[in-house]
Amino acid sequence: MLTRRTYRFLILGVIATFLLVFLQSRHSPRETLPFPLAWTNYDLSKYLYGDLNDTNIAEYAIDIIPPPPVDETKNCDRCLVSPEWCADFGSRNLDLSMAHEGSGDRLRRALAKSERGEPIKFGIIGGSLSRGHGCHCTPFHKQVFDWWNETYPHPDNLYIDGSVGARGSNYFKFCHAEHLRPDLDIVLVELSINDRFEINNAHNMESIIRSMLSYHSQPAVIMTASFSLMGGLEMGIDGHLAIAQYYDVPVISMRNALLPIIHKHPEMRKVYFAWDNPGRPDLPDILHFSGLGHAALAKTTIALIQRQACILHKGRPTMPGNSTVWPAGEDFDTTVPFQRLIDNYNADQKEMSPIDRPQCMSIDSPRQKLTPISSEGWEPWRQPNTDKQFFRATEPGKRISFEVNLGSGQVAIYYLKSNTMGLGLAKCWLNDDIQHAHTLDGWWPSKMNIGEFMVINEKRATPPGKYIVTCETLAQPMKDEGRGNTFLLIAVMTV
Numbered sequence: 001m002l003t004r005r006t007y008r009f010l011i012l013g014v015i016a017t018f019l020l021v022f023l024q025s026r027h028s029p030r031e032t033l034p035f036p037l038a039w040t041n042y043d044l045s046k047y048l049y050g051d052l053n054d055t056n057i058a059e060y061a062i063d064i065i066p067p068p069p070v071d072e073t074k075n076c077d078r079c080l081v082s083p084e085w086c087a088d089f090g091s092r093n094l095d096l097s098m099a100h101e102g103s104g105d106r107l108r109r110a111l112a113k114s115e116r117g118e119p120i121k122f123g124i125i126g127g128s129l130s131r132g133h134g135c136h137c138t139p140f141h142k143q144v145f146d147w148w149n150e151t152y153p154h155p156d157n158l159y160i161d162g163s164v165g166a167r168g169s170n171y172f173k174f175c176h177a178e179h180l181r182p183d184l185d186i187v188l189v190e191l192s193i194n195d196r197f198e199i200n201n202a203h204n205m206e207s208i209i210r211s212m213l214s215y216h217s218q219p220a221v222i223m224t225a226s227f228s229l230m231g232g233l234e235m236g237i238d239g240h241l242a243i244a245q246y247y248d249v250p251v252i253s254m255r256n257a258l259l260p261i262i263h264k265h266p267e268m269r270k271v272y273f274a275w276d277n278p279g280r281p282d283l284p285d286i287l288h289f290s291g292l293g294h295a296a297l298a299k300t301t302i303a304l305i306q307r308q309a310c311i312l313h314k315g316r317p318t319m320p321g322n323s324t325v326w327p328a329g330e331d332f333d334t335t336v337p338f339q340r341l342i343d344n345y346n347a348d349q350k351e352m353s354p355i356d357r358p359q360c361m362s363i364d365s366p367r368q369k370l371t372p373i374s375s376e377g378w379e380p381w382r383q384p385n386t387d388k389q390f391f392r393a394t395e396p397g398k399r400i401s402f403e404v405n406l407g408s409g410q411v412a413i414y415y416l417k418s419n420t421m422g423l424g425l426a427k428c429w430l431n432d433d434i435q436h437a438h439t440l441d442g443w444w445p446s447k448m449n450i451g452e453f454m455v456i457n458e459k460r461a462t463p464p465g466k467y468i469v470t471c472e473t474l475a476q477p478m479k480d481e482g483r484g485n486t487f488l489l490i491a492v493m494t495v
Contacts, residue, residue: 076310082303089257089296097300099225099237099253100245104308106213106220106334107250110185111309119156120148121217123180125172125208126190129226129288130163131387134274137291139163140224141188143298148186148305160184164364165388168194169204169236170453171414174493175360176208178367182215188301192225192253193287194450195236202239206341207356209247214355218334221247224301226293227255229262229269229286230447246341252301254293272296279385359405362414362491363389370491373468375400381488390416390488393426396475401468402492409462410455411469414491415440418449422484425474428456430467436460439474443483451490 078094079086086094114120124130124141132139138146145159162179164171169191172179180187189208195201212221223244225237237253244251262268269275272293274285289297339345340353361370363380370391372378377398382389391400404411413428423442427434438456456469473487 076307076314076316078303078307081306081310082299085299085303089299093257094300094303096256097252097254098304099241099251099256100249101304101307102245102248102250104250104311105248106218107186107222107305107308108312109218109334110220111305111312113185114148114152114154115312117154119154119158120152120186121158121160121181121184122148122186122188123160123184123219124163124188124190125176125179126163126188126224127167127194128165128386128388129193130161130190131165132294133165133386134276134285134288135291135294137294140289140294140298140301141190143295144188144301144305147298147302163190164362165386166194166416166450168450169201169208169240170195171362171451171491173204173207173356174358174412174414174453174495175362175365175491176212177358178360178362178365180212183217184215184219185217187212187219187221188224189221190224190226192223192235192237192240193228194448195240197232197234197236197238199239201236202243203342205236205240206243206247209243209249210336210340210355211357213247213334213336221249222301222304223249223251224297225251225253225255226289226297227253227259229273233259243341247337250304252297252304254289254297254300258293258296356495357407358493358495359407360491360493361402361404362493363391364490370402372400373403377473378489390490392486392488393473394486396473396485399470399472400489401470404467404469404492404494406462406464406467406494408464408495409457410495411457411462411467412453412455412493412495413440413469413471413489414451414453414493415442416449416488416490417442417444417446417452419443419445419447419480419482421449421488422482422486424476424483424485424487426471426487426489427474428454428469428471430457430462430469434470440471440487442487443478443480445480453491453493 079091082094110120122145126141130139130141142159142161149157160180162176164179172191191205195205209221212219223237223240225235227233227235233255235255237251241251258272262272269286272290274288274290277283277285336355338352339349343353359368361368363370372391377395378391378393378400380389381392393400411430415426416423425439425441427437427439429437438454440454469492471489473485476483476485
């Protein structure tokens with residue numbers, strides 16, 4: 001005999017069944033669909049919440065198709081395509097170092113060019129690590145090019161080293177084109193330790209990447225990141241990574257693999273880093289990689305390239321067509337994103353967001369050498385035991401002037417900052433407008449010796465044309481340890 005409680009459960013069950021059937025009927029496919037039935041291999045019902053009738057998408061068509069079996073002959077696992085380095089470095093470390101692999105479209109495009117028997121033009125921008133400071137070795141990027149040249153030999157393969165010590169993204173934002181050339185196929189970017197983790201450096205990197213990808217050769221760009229134990233563990237790459245992901249630029253970051261090893265085995269610092277510091281025996285070099293560190297960065301970058309070469313030959317295990325609800329880009333997609341990452345989304349935007357075309361006159365420039373039109377008490381100077389060059393003044397009241405062609409309105413001075421080199425103050429201005437001069441301070445509390453720039457006509461209307469930039473050293477009113485009257489000028493830049 002049924003109890004009153006059993007009747008209640010039966011009635012609730014009937015009501016629940018009715019509601020389920022009713023809700024399912026509301027989301028059944030329409031007779032006329034906005035796209036074909038074979039739009040997707042996935043059951044999209046889990047993405048549907050509420051009534052979508054008021055949206056442009058209306059209702060999704062659902063057609064579940066079993067995925068094709070994986071063809072193991074098309075497996076491009078990193079340890080299968082780079083077995084020797086994987087056996088030495090370890091598969092986990094190799095995976096950790098691939099901070100962002102991306103689609104690989106641009107890299108496969110360059111590989112396809114080499115496999116057709118055409119020459120490749122290869123470039124690098126970076127700082128003192130890229131110069132090989134302290135390692136007494138072949139820098140990592142030259143090792144990568146040497147591997148490429150051996151794997152795809154061609155007498156016209158070209159290698160351009162555009163690295164300059166003590167330079168960060170705030171320099172190369174203006175000067176990358178001065179150190180490279182617009183017909184490159186592959187560009188490595190190494191600016192992780194010369195950049196601090198700041199939003200301005202992320203913006204600088206976006207300007208660099210956006211401009212490089214717009215070279216007429218549409219090169220493949222790879223970001224490569226070492227790391228430092230000098231000061232904070234955060235680095236420029238932590239801001240660069242979001243830019244790389246947005247622009248589909250792969251990133252190799254050695255910190256992800258090597259720092260956990262150092263935490264467990266501190267003695268490995270002396271193995272991975274240059275350590276010996278001839279200029280400061282009391283201060284170990286834990287900023288620049290040793291020869292082993294350079295080899296690890298090179299071989300990990302090569303492993304990235306080898307995997308893309310494998311995909312070029314074998315394809316991917318599953319390659320969905322372009323007719324799904326998740327449209328896949330075509331191979332070799334070299335499109336530069338329409339909007340910058342720093343832009344607000346605007347569905348009505350019709351024009352490409354700006355791509356910077358700056359001008360750079362640097363003491364390191366191979367083409368537009370920084371040359372004063374007048375100077376008093378300034379001289380070209382090379383820092384001992386380095387290849388770093390500057391215009392130097394060591395006393396207050398010394399002037400130097402340059403002629404510049406101004407484009408859209410900004411003039412910037414690039415100069416060195418340090419707390420150990422006796423650096424001090426200078427003021428710079430345009431033409432005779434000394435009353436609006438900007439003061440530049442070469443001293444700061446950081447242990448890093450690195451370049452910095454300052455815009456000297458900020459918030460002032462400056463029409464395009466020719467201008468005279470003048471800088472004058474100032475007396476040192478502050479008494480911080482390490483301050484002095486020396487000023488080291490590197491570049492004058494306009495945009």
